[in-house]
Amino acid sequence: MKQFFKFMFASMIGMLLSFFIFFILFFVIVGALISSASGDSTKIAKVKDNSVLQIKLENTIQDRTSDNPFENFNFETFEAEENIGLDHILKNIEKAKNDNRIKGIYLDLTSLDAGMATVEEIRNALADFKKSKKWIISYAEVYTQKTYYLASISDKVFLNPAGIVELRGLATQLMFFKNMLEKLEIDVQIIRHGKFKSAVEPFMLDKMSDSNREQMQKLLNTVWENWLNQVATSRNFKIDEINMLADSLKIQDANDSKKYNFVDEVIYKDQLLAELRKRLAISENDEINFIGLGKYTHAKLPDSEKKLTSENKIAIIYASGNIVSGKSTKDDMGSETISEAIRLARLDKNVKAIVLRVNSPGGSALASDIMWREVVLAKAAKPVVVSMGDVAASGGYYISCAADKIVADETTITGSIGVFGVIPNMQGFFNNKLGITFDDVKTNTHGDIMTVFRPLTAEEKDIIQIGVEKIYDDFITKVAEGRKMTKEQVDSIGQGRVWAGNDAKEIGLVDEIGGLNKAIDIAKGLAKLTAYEIEEYPIRPDAFEELMKELSGDVEARMIKNKLGENYKYYQKMQTMSNQTGIMARMPFDLEIH
Structure with missing residues (x-):
């Protein structure tokens, strides 16, 4: 027995020593990485x-x-x-x-x-x-x-x-899940406003609706025309000649x-x-x-x-990713993080103007409204200019509409002024596919509203529809105020329709065509600055905190991405679709142009 305890305690001590050495080596490596990164940034x-x-x-x-x-x-x-x-x-x-x-x-x-x-x-x-x-x-x-x-x-x-x-021209494909959901007996209950709000079409249809096809064709045509014009000018082509070569695959x-x-x-x-x-x-x-x-x-x-430095600053606030409540992550724009960044820039007396760089397809309507409020407060204190990246649609446009000026690239995808709600009913899937049933107890009639284990009643659908209509009306009211248009004008170009940057300028959703540098120049002019420094927001988190994130979810995501390669985009699409619950202000599709 003494020998047993002797070997047991020896093994325990050995394991503890191994763990101790491992952690020492781990923190040495981490420290070296942080030191290296810090050194590289200052060298x-x-x-x-x-x-x-x-x-x-x-x-x-x-x-x-x-x-x-x-x-x-x-x-x-x-x-x-x-x-x-x-x-x-x-x-x-x-x-x-x-x-x-x-x-x-x-x-x-x-x-x-x-x-x-x-x-x-x-x-x-x-x-x-x-x-x-x-x-x-x-x-x-x-x-x-x-x-x-x-x-x-x-x-x-x-x-x-x-x-x-x-050289073949542009094309895009959209995925539709209607037939799959029917086979699984999952009923996705859709409540929306806007005939172009086609974010929900993948759950309802097996192909594009006429209105969705119309906006997709218009969008692709605008992007392709920009491609043709730029290439033809640089290479001394005739546009008809390029189209002929593309059509014939010569x-x-x-x-x-x-x-x-x-x-x-x-x-x-x-x-x-x-x-x-x-x-x-x-x-x-x-x-x-x-x-x-x-x-x-x-x-x-x-x-x-030799260049003189200045106490005057222009703040660039990067607002990228799907819009969610709470704090930002690598792929999501959190209302708490972005609101805090706008607030800090507003309260900093040295910041004379703000450039809000938006690159988002939208997301939570509530989170969008929270950030919109901070933009309004900032605009009352100093000039605010929005610079739109690849996409600034739906919720992305919601947070942009109150700015003094909106700048978009010719091929920026924007607009998508519309609202929808998605509530899945999985009762058939659980009952008939898995043999699982549910029973409940509640104190009030609608205590279990929005549950996925039963369908909505007609009354509940009407209640949610009223909520969607209110949010849409609030959305177009804020766009009308920000863009100095009537609600009727906004509604006529809204309804969930997306626009390329060039077209958005023609209908009044955008002020100028240009990129981030153009937006900075406009902000400089509005603030009447001659010299300035750039201050970037949100403030970066601590490097060690970032490491902990990398060792958890980000590493998992990266491994999946490495395994799936180009097919990772479809995994992301499924993840986004599965997370769409409640009332959303989001672009109707993820557009990829090759």
Whole structure:
């Protein structure tokens, strides 16, 4: 018996020592990561003379670059993945324009994961860069329509001999769940306002309604027209010619791409490097001084120390993701987080203007209203300008409508002024598919209203419909006040219909066409500033707190994303649909354009 206890206690001590050593090593690694990230953010990068800014956009482009050392850290491979946001991409291109050490830009367009409006902002920044008389060249193995849209601004477009320029026009597909739900005996009870509010159509129909098809066609046509106009202007095409090539699918390989003038040369990578050396006037044995976006972010212009700083600030508040109540997460915009950010910017006497960067398809109507209130209060204190990203629809437009000015890109998806409620009835599924029944006890007639275990009564449907109508009326009233329109005018362009940025400007939902930089310039003018600093909100959480998030839900999500690859979007769609309960102000679909 003594031997037993002896070995047992020895094993326990060994386990405790192992855990202790593990935690020591864990915190050493964490500390090293935090220290490394902190050091990288303060260390000034050296830029050699005669350098080339290499722009690779392989990861998803978000509006705001994360300074969290763990967000882009892959815990499966224990490697950091560089991920630059749109804010730093635009700053770097502008910096390179005025940096005499940078002779040109090399667009390495292997892939591009971004919305059309984001790509448009990057393209506009590159067009501005060309005013410096510096060159831009692009190279890819395959140009998708999205990467080619960006590449077409280049002085020279090069393609791998085994590659192709994809040209087929735009298309989008929507998923419908009606038949699946019928087989599972799940009845999704829909209560909505707006004939175009098609967020609920996947539960009701097996194809698009006529009104939904109408708005989808209009939206795609507007985006495609913008693509055609920009590419035709840059590459000296006729629009009819591009459409003919797309309809006939005449471009089948790299030679066709050159034949029809979509690329300038068909070359291999070594030939591209020779072209770069020629432009830099260096010999074939000399090394090319490439500098990537990540490193260039930490570079300074030689005369930057001479610039005067200012106490005046313009606050940029990033409001991205599905709208939910509470605090923001990586993919969701929380009303508590964004409201606090707007409030802090309003109360800061040094902040002279606010730019609210909205990139959201909407979500909770209640959460949208909470943030709208803070925008109204901020507008009473100082100028507020909204900059719309890829999408600022429904709840995203709700929080935008009170601003002094609204700026959207030509291909921004906005509008979707409508409201709906989704209450699933799973009684048939539980009873007939699983053999599960439910019984209840309640003190009042409607004590169990909104339960998924029984259908709504006619009276309950009427009650919820009244609530939806009230929220819709409140929505269009606030839009009318913010946009100086009548409720009837808003209702005529509302009803849940979505619009591209260009069309939204024509009907009065948007004031100006442009990106984040345009919104900042407008805010500067409204505040009558000559010098200012940029202050970003929401304030970043503690790095260790971010680590704890990474070690919980975010790691799980990342592993699922790695396993599903391109099919992860369908998993996200199912997750979003399953979370849609209660009254929502959300865009009717998730649009993906290739």
